[in-house]
Amino acid sequence: MNCQHLLRRAVLSRSYSVKLKNSLRLKSHVATNVKVTGTFVDEVKKIVGRSNVSTADAVREQHGHDESYHGVEPPDVVAFAESVEHVSRVAQLCNDNGVPLIPFGSGTGLEGGVNALQGGLCLDVTKMNNILSVNAEDFDCCVESGVTRVTLNNYLRDTGLWFPIDPGADASLCGMCATSASGTNAVRYGTMRENTLNMEVVLADGRVINTAGPGRRTKKTSAGYNLTNLFVGSEGTLGIITKTTLRLHGIPEATVSATCHFPDVQSAVDTTVQVLQCGIPMARIEFLDEVSIDACNKYSHLELPVAPSLFLEFHGAESALKGQTEVVEELVSMNNGSDFKWATDPDERNHLWKARHDILYACMALKPGSKPYSTDVCVPVSNLPEVVVKTKEMIKEAGIIDGFILGHVGDGNFHTLFTFDPNKPRELEFVKQTAEKIALIALDLNGTCTGEHGIGIGKRELLIREIGEEGLQVMKQIKASLDPNGIMNPGKVFF
Numbered sequence: 001m002n003c004q005h006l007l008r009r010a011v012l013s014r015s016y017s018v019k020l021k022n023s024l025r026l027k028s029h030v031a032t033n034v035k036v037t038g039t040f041v042d043e044v045k046k047i048v049g050r051s052n053v054s055t056a057d058a059v060r061e062q063h064g065h066d067e068s069y070h071g072v073e074p075p076d077v078v079a080f081a082e083s084v085e086h087v088s089r090v091a092q093l094c095n096d097n098g099v100p101l102i103p104f105g106s107g108t109g110l111e112g113g114v115n116a117l118q119g120g121l122c123l124d125v126t127k128m129n130n131i132l133s134v135n136a137e138d139f140d141c142c143v144e145s146g147v148t149r150v151t152l153n154n155y156l157r158d159t160g161l162w163f164p165i166d167p168g169a170d171a172s173l174c175g176m177c178a179t180s181a182s183g184t185n186a187v188r189y190g191t192m193r194e195n196t197l198n199m200e201v202v203l204a205d206g207r208v209i210n211t212a213g214p215g216r217r218t219k220k221t222s223a224g225y226n227l228t229n230l231f232v233g234s235e236g237t238l239g240i241i242t243k244t245t246l247r248l249h250g251i252p253e254a255t256v257s258a259t260c261h262f263p264d265v266q267s268a269v270d271t272t273v274q275v276l277q278c279g280i281p282m283a284r285i286e287f288l289d290e291v292s293i294d295a296c297n298k299y300s301h302l303e304l305p306v307a308p309s310l311f312l313e314f315h316g317a318e319s320a321l322k323g324q325t326e327v328v329e330e331l332v333s334m335n336n337g338s339d340f341k342w343a344t345d346p347d348e349r350n351h352l353w354k355a356r357h358d359i360l361y362a363c364m365a366l367k368p369g370s371k372p373y374s375t376d377v378c379v380p381v382s383n384l385p386e387v388v389v390k391t392k393e394m395i396k397e398a399g400i401i402d403g404f405i406l407g408h409v410g411d412g413n414f415h416t417l418f419t420f421d422p423n424k425p426r427e428l429e430f431v432k433q434t435a436e437k438i439a440l441i442a443l444d445l446n447g448t449c450t451g452e453h454g455i456g457i458g459k460r461e462l463l464i465r466e467i468g469e470e471g472l473q474v475m476k477q478i479k480a481s482l483d484p485n486g487i488m489n490p491g492k493v494f495f
Helices: 003-024 038-048 057-062 084-097 149-155 173-179 227-231 265-277 290-300 318-334 346-357 359-365 381-397 425-444 460-482
Strands: 077-080 101-104 121-124 131-135 140-144 196-203 208-210 239-247 254-261 282-288 309-316 338-343 371-374 403-407 415-420
Touching: 038 077, 038 084, 057 077, 084 101, 084 121, 084 196, 084 239, 101 239, 131 149, 140 173, 149 173, 173 196, 173 239, 196 227, 254 318, 254 346, 265 282, 265 309, 265 318, 265 381, 282 290, 290 346, 290 359, 290 403, 309 318, 309 346, 318 338, 338 346, 346 359, 359 371, 359 403, 359 415, 371 425, 381 403, 381 425, 415 425, 425 460
Parallel strands: 077 121, 101 121
Antiparallel strands: 131 140, 140 239, 196 208, 196 239, 254 309, 254 338, 282 309, 282 403, 371 415, 403 415
């Protein structure tokens, strides 16, 4: 399938999306760009305290964007909550006045999820940073919305437990729930959806609910609708998550990392599929193409062969790991892989994975002043070789030199990272068109346009294409039921 044909499909898809968007638009009781008055700001100060409210340009700008390519769209006022009561009362005030309410955690999102499209109030919950309980015998914990994953794992260091979901950034855990984040360890430990047991959520009208019931933290339940998973991935459009109960895991007895390199993309991705088909319980399988490896070498001072590569990690008992690693090494050899190297020393392993986590900055460093644009399509693992190879061919055919392919291929999720000059609108538009073509390929192969970043404001048209008219209608009906005045993070997920 050539690029011209894909571009034609992308144009048809946009036309189809606009028609659906117009037919499915729900009435909103919120006027766009509602004016936040001084009286309203004074009422917010009475709730959270004068020192916890700011209308300074610098603070508003900081809270008007995330790590994505989307420009700054600041709120009219920023408030810092210190308790669930603060959140509840602020939500009720915003609802009564028709003022948009945007939750803000660590600001590490990649889809513009915190941009204040209609102005309004941004509610920063980072001051709610208490680890409320750790139940080591039951492998769970409860944290407030400002606690980040690194903070939690440092706290757990002496318990023999850890929270393995690792999106790369030191994101807030409730924010990770809101976007259904995952990351490098998802192939073994799952995503936030599988590791969230309960949540405390403040609804648009200020009501506070516990999605699984107050204090509940069982590993399974059949009690009614699964409200927990309704709010996981809701991106702040249904309520504000103020507390979450998470599943913990035992720190593995032994950890072994490895790298290997291949003559082409097909061989590397084929190896990934075969490893999984053999039932080997991998902790991580990360793919980087040769362009990404080159960036990695320069930025992180490595000397890896510049070729399509796999980064692998094994967790488990030492006796079991030996057999697993031997099988993987054999599969690598069968697919013409080479330079299979082990890393058992913790410092060496940490350096290797830090280089993988720093790949975004490594790619941007090759083009000073650039901004990143990252896709995150996900497909069934059996379709992974086809979509990765097609993407690579499309990038070459389009003559894009700043296109990097990497990702968590162990669960069928990969990223195409583009760097572009933010001062050249045509360059951004070309990148966006290419990203849409990649998403269309994934959708044709029974995949999704977003495996872990969320919809935000960048993938709203693709969501229409992915779930269809009926599915979107149901989503909007849920939104209208929980947020009838449309104040919760307006403009995200839906138009």
